[in-house]
Amino acid sequence: MTALKKYQRLECGGLWRETPQDQRREVLVRFGDATLILSDPKSGTAISHWSLPAIERINRGEEPPVFAPGADAAESLELTDPDMIEALGAVRHAVQAATARPGRLRGAILAATALAVVAVAVLWLPGALVRHTASVVPPAQRADLGQRALDDLARVTGANCNNRLGLQALAGLAERVFGPVDTPILYVMPEGVEQPLHLPGRLIVLPRRLIEQANGPEAAAGAALVEGLRARARDPIIPMLEHAGLRATLQLLTTAALPDAALAGYGEAVLRAAPVALPDAQVLAAFEAAQIPATPYALAVDPEGKTTQALLAGDPYKGLAPTPLIPDDSWVALQGICGT
Template sequence: MTALKKYQRLECSGLWRENPQDQRREVLVRFGEATLILSDPKSGEALSHWSLPAVERINRGEEPPVFAPGSESTESLELDDPDMIAALEAVRAAVKAAIPRPGRLRGLMLGGTAAGVVALALFWLPGALVRHTASVVPPAQRAEIGQRVLDDLVRVTGAPCDNQLGLQALAGLSERVFGPVDTPILYVLPEGVDAPLHLPGDVIVLPRRLIEQSNGPEAVAGAALMERLRSQSSDPMLPLLEHAGLRATFQLLTTAELPDTALAGYGEAALRQPPLPLADAAALAAFETAQVPASPYAVAVDPDGSVTGGLVENDPYKGLAPSPLIPDESWVALQGICSA
């Protein structure tokens, strides 16, 4: 995926539809490390985030090209910028290249690689093999794996909430907190999720309860901010590969393929993992950098202050009234993201 670095921060205009029956709308399209960000060219408000490995062309053989974030999506994006089209095609080629194909020469090469890795594995601890494999998984494949884990997770929680106005508000909040480049993709799940969690590929899952019971977007923003910090503090691929087992980890290392059976049940297991503790100093620095007050989040997740009291006491915005993270109407829309 190193060939894709030349496309980072690439921007162009495009024509976007939320649903097939809607009129096309001009948007600004930004190419990130693992996401495609669509925003309003006038206001800069984020309208949608797409996972790059999920993007596919839906009108092969026709011009201009039209893309969608997966075959089941109702959204579509028409592009005429040759650089952006080339970037998306390069992503698809990279994803396909990760799929092993039959062939004698390839088999011999993989066999030789496998033998070498097995020899090394005799001297490595299993944890070392897991850590090494996690370190070489490229960003686009991490995003693809994260989406597969999300698919496994929704078997327990139900499909992500998808009210269109709510999704736009959620994308806007994410961009406000994390900035316009390589913004994580946020999902709200309707049930079965008691606390925020993160998945590989910069995917952050938020519980419906947190949004509906919060008095403002600051608590939601804080939850997303803390999960991003946790994902940066400890590679989310590590617990996933430990769940998958050494055989699947070895297969990922040697063939760039992770079987579905290795991911089965990991979504539910991730729900049971306790959140990684974070030092108050690191958390407060993240809140200050993002210009988000820490107290609303701290009170929302720990009302008695037994764990997050330090965040309240040392909140960099304590006693101040920072500007709203998103407009009031966007917050109302976000609270209704799980409504039909």
């Protein structure tokens, strides 16, 4: 997977269709660690985020190549740039190698290291095995595991809300909060999610109520920002492997494949998990750096402000007129993301 580093910051133009019935539209395509970002070439506004491991070519044998973010996706992207086409092919090859060619992902040197770690970890330090395995999972495979975890979560919550205008607005909000490079993909599920959560591969799931019951996007933006901090505080692969168990973790380390059975029920486990506590100073610093007021998020967490008093008191933008995070029409579209 280290070979994919040469494609970081790769950009090109492309022709995007939102649905097969729509006309093609020019977009700017950016290649990240785990996502492909499609944006408007004039305004720079993000239009869509695609998980790299999910991307498939849907017109094999024909030119120019056309790609989609999954076999059942409505969106499509026509590309002519040879470097971008090569990059997407390299990702696909890497994911297939990880799942279909045991042992080739990391090579002989890593295999020898793995065996040494396993010898100690299995007998004495199960936690060491989990941590070591998490440290060697590459970005594209993390994204693949995150998508599989999201699929398991959807068994409980239903498939993610996908109103097309709402998805565009959600992508725009993600870029506003995290910036245009390696932007996390935000999701909203129709039911069952009471608090924000995150999954491997920079996936963040927001509660529907934070969007539909709020007066503006600030609370949802703050929730995404804080969840991003939690994802950095503890590698999200670790709780997944703890759920999967040592045998599945060992299989992932030695064959680069995690069986589907190991992820069964992980979505429910994530819903039940208590959020990682973060220092108030760290949270406030992140809000200040992102230029997002902390008060709407703090009140969304605790309407009475008892448990979020420090965030309310230390809000770096308290008393200031907030600059809109996204345009008003985007916010209206985002509130209807779970509609038809």
